[in-house]
Amino acid sequence: xxxxxxxxxxxxxxxxxxxxxxxxxxxxxxxxxxxxxxxxxxxxxxxxxxxxxxxxxxxxxxxxxxxxxxxxxxxxxxxxxxxxxxxxxxxxxxxxxxxxxxxxxxxxxxxxxxxxxxxxxxxxxxxxxxxxxxxxxxxxxxxxxxxxxxxxxxxxxxxxxxxxxxxxxxxxxxxxxxxxxxxxxxxxxxxxxxxxxxxxxxxxxxxxxxxxxxxxxxxxxxxxxxxxxxxxxxxxxxxxxxxxxxxxxxxxxxxxxxxxxxxxxxxxxxxxxxxxxxxxxxxxxxxxxxxxxxxxxxxxxxxxxxxxxxxxxxxxxxxxxxxxxxxxxxxxxxxxxxxxxxxxxxxxxxxxxxxxxxxxxxxxxxxxxxxxxxxxxxxxxxxxxxx
Numbered sequence: 001x002x003x004x005x006x007x008x009x010x011x012x013x014x015x016x017x018x019x020x021x022x023x024x025x026x027x028x029x030x031x032x033x034x035x036x037x038x039x040x041x042x043x044x045x046x047x048x049x050x051x052x053x054x055x056x057x058x059x060x061x062x063x064x065x066x067x068x069x070x071x072x073x074x075x076x077x078x079x080x081x082x083x084x085x086x087x088x089x090x091x092x093x094x095x096x097x098x099x100x101x102x103x104x105x106x107x108x109x110x111x112x113x114x115x116x117x118x119x120x121x122x123x124x125x126x127x128x129x130x131x132x133x134x135x136x137x138x139x140x141x142x143x144x145x146x147x148x149x150x151x152x153x154x155x156x157x158x159x160x161x162x163x164x165x166x167x168x169x170x171x172x173x174x175x176x177x178x179x180x181x182x183x184x185x186x187x188x189x190x191x192x193x194x195x196x197x198x199x200x201x202x203x204x205x206x207x208x209x210x211x212x213x214x215x216x217x218x219x220x221x222x223x224x225x226x227x228x229x230x231x232x233x234x235x236x237x238x239x240x241x242x243x244x245x246x247x248x249x250x251x252x253x254x255x256x257x258x259x260x261x262x263x264x265x266x267x268x269x270x271x272x273x274x275x276x277x278x279x280x281x282x283x284x285x286x287x288x289x290x291x292x293x294x295x296x297x298x299x300x301x302x303x304x305x306x307x308x309x310x311x312x313x314x315x316x317x318x319x320x321x322x323x324x325x326x327x328x329x330x331x332x333x334x335x336x337x338x339x340x341x342x343x344x345x346x347x348x349x350x351x352x353x354x355x356x357x358x359x360x361x362x363x364x365x366x367x368x369x370x371x372x373x374x375x376x377x378x379x380x381x382x383x384x385x386x387x
Contacts, residue, residue, distance in 0.1 A: 030067035099223035118179040122150035129207030153221035155192040155229040192229035
């Protein structure tokens, strides 16, 4: 009995709903997150309201349950729990992913090339939207008429197995963009539904209080088109199901005699029996081996000390292709480019959390580790923010 008890107490317990120990472990982990100030308010046990002298604190009875559900989702999706909590927003009781997380999931799933966006600037249109204000404890509707530039955006990419043609500068100048060059060349594109500013007004996104559609329309168009793309082409990435790459990485194991599991041994090719060798052939082979060994010994003694390899010199691969204007993949940006981004970030007064989220979305840890393609992505986002 003691041996069995010791073995059970030393067993590895994982979080889940399958056993009492697993469920208790999940609750203890969830309680730790409820006490953190790094998670959104939906997961905190105590919520702070107001500012300055009007600060008040309220208990959040749903915090523990929300954290348990987020932990369960992180287990099913094989993702970090804190990342899930910071990107899973609860709006009117319905959980929804942030647009940054959707883009990061699509770009890192390995099934598609990185998402691209085709933004087109349109003509001004008349827009009417309704907001609500409180007057003497009564809610009143306020109708506003304005003019909005009817910009449009499409999120698009290709499957990983499809290689984009190398378009020349003349091709891009003729058609206007790489997206239109691909359409003219018949490349099989995966496209989202077109998102327009007129749609934003009609759906009520534009007129909400504090709406970013009024101040950062280009960025919001890209976020919304990426969300549409994810719901159409990659819903399994947003519902906790494994990707094809994860399924393919699963290996078969076999039970062993001691109760453990191990990979099956690789089959060994049968060795053909050696043919009989005469005494004269054996003596000749031995003499030849001695001669070869003497020659190798002399070469080793006469061989000079190896010199250290010179530092790799920059090649033409570190520069953009002059014919196509596209940047090679995998090349890290220079110190001047890092300084350029730091200057833009400082001008926008972006907090470190916003910069870290932007880098995490494109798959980079720091500005210094950006590739040339990632540099263009960060640069375009900073320019869209007004830098």
